[in-house]
Amino acid sequence: MSEEVKDMRSNLIKLCGEAEGYLEQHFSTILGSLQEDQNPLDHLNIFPYYSNYLKLGKLEFDLLSQHSSHVPSKIAFIGSGPMPLTSIVLAKFHLPNTTFHNFDIDSHANALATSLVSRDPDLSKRMFFHTTDVLNATEGLDQYGVVFLAALVGMDKEAKVKAIEHLEKHMAPGAVLMLRSAHALRAFLYPIVDSSDLKGFQLLTIFNPTDDVVNSVVIARKLGGSTTTNGVNGTRDCMFMPCNALRSIRL
Template sequence: MTIANHVGIHASQIVDVYEQIHSMETLTINAQTMAVFDRFLGLLSNEHGSEFAEQVLAEAKIKAIKPQIQHLFSLASSMYERHWAERLVNSDAPEQVLREEYPYFKHYQRATGLEINAINSLSAEPVKRVLMVGSGALPLTSMALHNAGLQVDNLDIQQDDLLLGKQVCGALSADNQMDFIHNDICDQADLAQYDVIWLAALVGDAQLKDKIIAHLYEQMRPGAQLVVRTAFNLRTLLYPSVDEAGLAPFQLKLKIQTYADNFHSILIAHKPV
């Protein structure tokens, strides 16, 4: 079978599973829907090489549904986070539920640990205060940053998710000193106080990401770092990606692309002094 045939078959499989999800009467979090989503995510694995991924993404039938896939994934991700957030808040043993039952706990721990090690290696001064943009209803990155000894502020444009996220953090760490800010990041002005700002992958579409990065550059202090969670290859079907050029005028310091575990890709940049 030729590479073109493999590409066509793979693209058709993506379309088929997307249509299966899209045709569901209601999108709910249960074993049946999660099995379908797991299959869908498997088709978009980081393990596919760049050449193969580029050809799949170039297929007309994939281009036609890319915006709808991103919208669906954003909706499903929000529902999934709220589902687990409510489970943690209502549990008598939230730490145990998180560690033993939440499927992506180790993923968050490893990914955030990788990011923390990277920013500390790249920073000339100790990192102390950070902002998580798009902290959401399940702010596990914020908790990992807090547990690493950092002073964490959380910002989200969705007030209900922000307040639920605050409850989650309270359940997991009752004495945490994190702040929770309900605002649009493009309207947030006091950003010079942060050593590092994290930008979640699902924050904004492609055009809005450009606006956000421009605003961050204007408001952040020189020398501060920006951590952007993004995607490459077939994972760009899930959420709008940011490449090196999209970070300008920030100066790119590190680019991490993994080919295992479906990690998000990571760009770390800083505002030149």
């Protein structure tokens, strides 16, 4: 890839990130301004890409089920934004007893996100929001069995690797790290996470979708803990849902 193309790709990723942020902020504001007797989560379908998040959430849950020996009680999502749809979809449809701690550097984004879930009798008790830079988050990261890192946390390779290295230092041994990546031409929209970026982690799965879901999914495990998986070429029995249909996607 020439330097000109690299610069073009970098600019497109930044533009995509800014546009996505404005889109989420716009629709989160609309949903949060509904009448007091309405639950914003009942109207998420007005968001243009809600169906994509439903597909991605199901995919990530199915992949996670292959590599977890138990249902996680607490999940951290780094870079949740003003419309934390991944956390919402997982909490509503797949992990009804799990608490979700969402981290974002933008206090306004967290205020909008809080407004989305505050009227829901279930998620208002299981969704928490923290305003901080991921690089300042140290204490407490070892409490989560699963940590998600959003695609747009670390807009370039150096920043992405720095975030991963920070998580490696502070996550618990054996905890699962789930990342968003991109493949082929989709890498002009989102940053790529390579296996070489995951120092201190065991790569478990890379899944590259071929439908309208844009993001690839990367799953890795922090080294040092006891595990029940043998990595990308190993096999194991999944514990909390049937997942034989996904065996074939391992690399």
